[in-house]
Amino acid sequence: MSARILDGKAIAEQVREQIARDAAALIAQGTQPCLAVILVGNDPASSVYVRNKVAGCEKAGFRSLKFEYAADAEPQVVLDKIAELNADASVHGILVQLPLPPQFDEDAVLEAIDPDKDVDGFHAVNVGRLLQGREGFYPCTPWGVIKMLEVGGVEIQGKDAVVIGRSNIVGKPMAVMLLARGATVTVCHSKTKDLAGHVRRADIVIAAVGRPNFVTGDMLKPGAVVIDVGINRLPSGKLCGDVEFASAAEVASLITPVPGGVGPMTITMLLGNTLLSAQRAAKA
Numbered sequence: 038m039s040a041r042i043l044d045g046k047a048i049a050e051q052v053r054e055q056i057a058r059d060a061a062a063l064i065a066q067g068t069q070p071c072l073a074v075i076l077v078g079n080d081p082a083s084s085v086y087v088r089n090k091v092a093g094c095e096k097a098g099f100r101s102l103k104f105e106y107a108a109d110a111e112p113q114v115v116l117d118k119i120a121e122l123n124a125d126a127s128v129h130g131i132l133v134q135l136p137l138p139p140q141f142d143e144d145a146v147l148e149a150i151d152p153d154k155d156v157d158g159f160h161a162v163n164v165g166r167l168l169q170g171r172e173g174f175y176p177c178t179p180w181g182v183i184k185m186l187e188v189g190g191v192e193i194q195g196k197d198a199v200v201i202g203r204s205n206i207v208g209k210p211m212a213v214m215l216l217a218r219g220a221t222v223t224v225c226h227s228k229t230k231d232l233a234g235h236v237r238r239a240d241i242v243i244a245a246v247g248r249p250n251f252v253t254g255d256m257l258k259p260g261a262v263v264i265d266v267g268i269n270r271l272p273s274g275k276l277c278g279d280v281e282f283a284s285a286a287e288v289a290s291l292i293t294p295v296p297g298g299v300g301p302m303t304i305t306m307l308l309g310n311t312l313l314s315a316q317r318a319a320k321a
């Protein structure tokens with residue numbers, strides 16, 4: 038193996054320590070960062086995510102509020118709660134755990150959140166701000182990837198970057214963030230012809246596909262930086278990414294593992310966005 042491993046767990050820990058220090062300073066001035074999380078239904082994965090988000094808040098010294106609703110909840114009840122949280126000045130971040138049950142219009146729920154408390158960065162206003170390079174909230178997973186690249190000392194400007202995946206939560210914002218930092222960005226997806234050809238030209242490869250071992254070492258340019266966003270559960274119960282780690286690590290110069298790569302960064306950046314919101318509120 039020749040690649041250096043970019044340890045997301047260690048980077049996340051480092052960033053969270055800084056967040057906790059900044060939160061303590063803000064609390065000393067009278068503002069405690071507060072995240073409100075809304076969970077509808079009993080999807081086990083969603084429950085775990087929410088639990089981890091709440092635990093992350095507590096560890097960083099934040100206040101957290103959790104609102105749980107049954108799977109058959111009336112959408113209006115959730116919309117009313119969002120309106121109440123929007124109006125509550127002591128709440129700095131509002132997060133609705135996705136996916137929502139079928140009776141919900143997800144876009145309508147996300148749009149109901151005050152964009153200035155939308156710490157997930159999914160509101161159309163924040164997507165627009167990201168696209169225009171304005172201050173807002175950036176989606177946590179791609180924002181975490183940028184942080185990892187920074188800590189890893191990866192130069193982005195002038196580099197050829199390939200993002201595989203074009204979802205609203207990962208692929209598209211990832212591409213925009215890389216573009217903003219001066220990369221030449223190609224976005225590949227299920228309709229892309231000669232995906233391997235695109236990947237082979239890339240200095241930076243971001244895989245956000247949701248398919249185990251999709252990117253293999255023979256597809257990579259020697260020395261490429263490979264960031265694996267994918268989280269896939271194999272029939273054995275084991276977690277794996279979108280990149281075939283062993284073969285890719287032979288060719289890449291820097292690579293993230295799964296688990297322990299991008300995963301730990303997502304909640305970290307959510308905490309970072311909540312802190313940022315509280316800092317903005319304290320200044321206002």
Ligand code: NDP
Nearest residue numbers: 178202203204207226227245246247266267268299300303
């Ligand atoms: P989506 O399913 O929303 O998007 C997957 C993307 O991959 C789509 O754009 C799709 O193309 C593309 N794709 C699928 N199959 C192929 C193929 N055969 N060839 C080329 N492109 C393909 O997933 P997400 O973006 O939400 O997540 C991607 C991965 O990242 C998942 O494994 C998810 O679990 C993980 N994830 C990890 C997070 C973390 O914290 N680390 C957070 C969020 C997600 P098309 O648009 O054409 O259908």
